[in-house]
Amino acid sequence: xxxxxxxxxxxxxxxxxxxxxxWMALAALLVTLVALLPFAFILWSAAETGWATAATxxxxxxxxxxxxxxxxxxLLAVPLSGSLALALAWLTERSxxxxxxxxxxxxxxxxxxxxxxxxxxxxxLAPGLHGLAGGVLxxxxxxxxxxxxxxxxxxxxxxxxLEDSAASLGLSPFEVFRRVTLPQLRLALSxxxxxxxxxxxxxxxxxxxxxxxxxxxxxxxxFQSTFNGAAGNMLAGVLVTCCLGLLALDTLWRGDxxxxxxxxxxxxxxxxxxxxxxxxxxxxxxxLTTALALGVPFVTILGWLEKGGSEIWQWSLxxxxxxxxxxxxxxxxxxxxxxxxxxxxxxxxxxxxxxxFAEACNYLVGALPSAxxxxxxxxxxxxxxxxxxxxxxxxxxxxxxxxxxxxxxxLRASIAQAPVELxxxxxxxxxxxxSSLWITTxxxxxPGAAAGMALVALGIVNELTAxxxxxxxxxxxxxxxxxxxxxxxxxxxxxxxxxxxxxxxxPLTALLFHQSKRMAGR
Amino acid sequence: xxxxxxxxxxLASSALVSAALAQDASDAPGGLVIYNAQHQSLTKEWxxxxxxxxxxxxxxxxxxxxxxxxxxxxxxDLSPADIFLTENSPAMAQVEAAGLFAPVxxxxxxxVPEQFRPASxxxxxxxxxxxxxxxxxxxxxxxxxxxxLVELADxxxxxxxxxxxxxxxxxxxxxxxxxxxxxxATAAWLKGMKANFKPYRGNSTxxxxxxxxxxxxxxxxxxxxxxxxxxTGENSGNVGLHYFRNQDPGAFVSISGGGVLATSKHPKxxxxxxxxxxxxxxxxxxxNGTSFEYAVGNGAASNPKLVPLDQLDAPKxxxxxxxxPKVIELMNAAGIL
Numbered sequence: 001x002x003x004x005x006x007x008x009x010x011x012x013x014x015x016x017x018x019x020x021x022x023w024m025a026l027a028a029l030l031v032t033l034v035a036l037l038p039f040a041f042i043l044w045s046a047a048e049t050g051w052a053t054a055a056t057x058x059x060x061x062x063x064x065x066x067x068x069x070x071x072x073x074x075l076l077a078v079p080l081s082g083s084l085a086l087a088l089a090w091l092t093e094r095s096x097x098x099x100x101x102x103x104x105x106x107x108x109x110x111x112x113x114x115x116x117x118x119x120x121x122x123x124x125l126a127p128g129l130h131g132l133a134g135g136v137l138x139x140x141x142x143x144x145x146x147x148x149x150x151x152x153x154x155x156x157x158x159x160x161x162l163e164d165s166a167a168s169l170g171l172s173p174f175e176v177f178r179r180v181t182l183p184q185l186r187l188a189l190s191x192x193x194x195x196x197x198x199x200x201x202x203x204x205x206x207x208x209x210x211x212x213x214x215x216x217x218x219x220x221x222x223f224q225s226t227f228n229g230a231a232g233n234m235l236a237g238v239l240v241t242c243c244l245g246l247l248a249l250d251t252l253w254r255g256d257x258x259x260x261x262x263x264x265x266x267x268x269x270x271x272x273x274x275x276x277x278x279x280x281x282x283x284x285x286x287x288l289t290t291a292l293a294l295g296v297p298f299v300t301i302l303g304w305l306e307k308g309g310s311e312i313w314q315w316s317l318x319x320x321x322x323x324x325x326x327x328x329x330x331x332x333x334x335x336x337x338x339x340x341x342x343x344x345x346x347x348x349x350x351x352x353x354x355x356x357f358a359e360a361c362n363y364l365v366g367a368l369p370s371a372x373x374x375x376x377x378x379x380x381x382x383x384x385x386x387x388x389x390x391x392x393x394x395x396x397x398x399x400x401x402x403x404x405x406x407x408x409x410x411l412r413a414s415i416a417q418a419p420v421e422l423x424x425x426x427x428x429x430x431x432x433x434x435s436s437l438w439i440t441t442x443x444x445x446x447p448g449a450a451a452g453m454a455l456v457a458l459g460i461v462n463e464l465t466a467x468x469x470x471x472x473x474x475x476x477x478x479x480x481x482x483x484x485x486x487x488x489x490x491x492x493x494x495x496x497x498x499x500x501x502x503x504x505x506x507p508l509t510a511l512l513f514h515q516s517k518r519m520a521g522r
Numbered sequence: 523x524x525x526x527x528x529x530x531x532x533l534a535s536s537a538l539v540s541a542a543l544a545q546d547a548s549d550a551p552g553g554l555v556i557y558n559a560q561h562q563s564l565t566k567e568w569x570x571x572x573x574x575x576x577x578x579x580x581x582x583x584x585x586x587x588x589x590x591x592x593x594x595x596x597x598x599d600l601s602p603a604d605i606f607l608t609e610n611s612p613a614m615a616q617v618e619a620a621g622l623f624a625p626v627x628x629x630x631x632x633x634v635p636e637q638f639r640p641a642s643x644x645x646x647x648x649x650x651x652x653x654x655x656x657x658x659x660x661x662x663x664x665x666x667x668x669x670x671l672v673e674l675a676d677x678x679x680x681x682x683x684x685x686x687x688x689x690x691x692x693x694x695x696x697x698x699x700x701x702x703x704x705x706x707a708t709a710a711w712l713k714g715m716k717a718n719f720k721p722y723r724g725n726s727t728x729x730x731x732x733x734x735x736x737x738x739x740x741x742x743x744x745x746x747x748x749x750x751x752x753x754t755g756e757n758s759g760n761v762g763l764h765y766f767r768n769q770d771p772g773a774f775v776s777i778s779g780g781g782v783l784a785t786s787k788h789p790k791x792x793x794x795x796x797x798x799x800x801x802x803x804x805x806x807x808x809x810n811g812t813s814f815e816y817a818v819g820n821g822a823a824s825n826p827k828l829v830p831l832d833q834l835d836a837p838k839x840x841x842x843x844x845x846x847p848k849v850i851e852l853m854n855a856a857g858i859l
Contacts, residue, residue, distance in 0.1 A: 057854075060855075062858075065857070127730065128736055209723075213721075221859060223589060224585070224586040225592075225688060225690075226588060226592050227589050227591075227592030227596055228596060231850075382596050473582075473602060474583065487726075488561075488563075
């Protein structure tokens, strides 16, 4: 080969040993298969019921009623949450609203109030509140932050150059917003809307307390009447279909337009709009939202605490309940993170068909209501895996599967930041694959793992439906105790448990707020 | 291989921790496992006093009547429960029909009169409650009250009464109707009910709604009213109780049952618990405690504030015949569940 040609030939890349980890793929596959259990259960129970019986249980008037209720709820609550969140996000991120930072915080803070505590507050304040109107009001207040978070983050990141160009081409400010800004918010809107809609489908406590029947409340009613009877299982099948429908809708609506800056340079920070004489009316919106979403629960909880006096502080019971809750939360968080490692690692280091399949399945399963998980696990354990029946292990598995997407998301971001070269160097220096992974990537992704664990743990603290159905004999969590006391209308005795859940959820809120800021890079 | 090993260790350790916890919770030596569908507060009074007296430890799992009955049937011979306590008879009848109860000791049966236990002797009455129509005294005068539970399915009662259909209490009342009037009449009544009634969750919630003027009346059990009156009366001040009497289905007195499972690993202790609850100790808690349920033991007095049981003129119903699965099937068909 002539020297000139040789010089042009690309240098061979330095060959570091890549990790060969077939076990990782196997583990990811295993976790995925276990996660698909609810689907298998639905199909199995339909087959066992027999198609004819199943059809009479599915195509009956009651299911129609529930479907109408659920659809109306989603059609009202999701757009209302979206509009509220959009207005608040614009005010806090793009206008010169006084104390915008404080209002931004307060728009996320309602996440610290579990939905059924929000409902409890409203029911004890306005006992007549019920049905669709009540359900929509309380669920908007409980869930709008899920839409506010991505919208605010997107507003912060928007490149003002696009809007400037549109304005210089003669569009009115309103047209600029409609034709340029809004389309860029589409991903945030659809993602947030999906999250809210899935929560609406899965929520039990909120709607049970406000007396609004949805599929989930009907499934729990059936469970309380028949344990794992066919009618309940069929309702679960319909509910799962609804969830899948929402996911499909989201995929369709999300679109694939791209709004990214190409070329050099970085986007400026967008200028804030002057509210001028509209400042005061605009302040009314965050003020009112805060009063309704935070003021009402706090005033109610504190009111009941005062009314109940010292009698309601049965410390030994409260502390043992708190202890059991925290233990479940920590163990569940650990299990979720352990189960998330294979999939998270594969999606970053070995993107391919398997990793995409595992990831997609896990998100699909993460969209399922906890009542369906619980029903599936309890039925499978009682029939086929009796040694696992009513054990802490089974409930931990349920928690881990339900909250797996949270764990994968946090972990994946951290793994992606850990340089692959370290793994390879460790392997080249003679470490065995798992050990090189352990001393490099896994250690470096500890912050993400910790954040993911916290997110899962806090989800577990506020989990009611699956906990009630799967808890081992003698187990009592804060949510269970709160629920049974408020069910007997002992609102005062329930207040300390409500307070404990809110206090424990505050770090979650702070974490989410922090994460969304980091996501926006500011 | 090492990776598999580590992963296994991680999973196994959580399994071990879980097993240890489970051990701690349910398999404590001599600990009885009770599937409790009775009010948590009442069962707690019972178990605390029982443990204090006998030293036998008790673990309670709380749930609903028919949930547990179906659960016990699903668990079959692997049920971890030693004892099943309910608020109503249909769930007991269901477990009895599945052949999962051990016979109750003869001297325990002798503690309770025949009308408060099934002829089979497979379980025993531990307390009783009466159906009532709780009404808003400011809206309904006594002459406007329904004469019979059956009337509530008439169009005249459209939108005027409430019930808690997902609860075992109301389902027991329907099972009495089924036993007394037959399937056809019950299905027709449920259809009328579906058109007329407003669903609530829990009997206390029904009473609260009546008290707040949201609805004129509701079909519940008697003790919710007495319990609230004994506390602050904040949810029952405007509420009056109407007893249907005349052996009407609405005068149904429901027997709360207790039974020992045939698979119990601690049959002696379990029988001792049943004997204690249906005996003097357990029955006095009904009289003196805050439950306001009727005592059923031989010569046991109920709380003096209650209308005496023998004045209620309840219909005669054989508790073992109450058919809970059929009731749920009919309620499903009527679109109530």
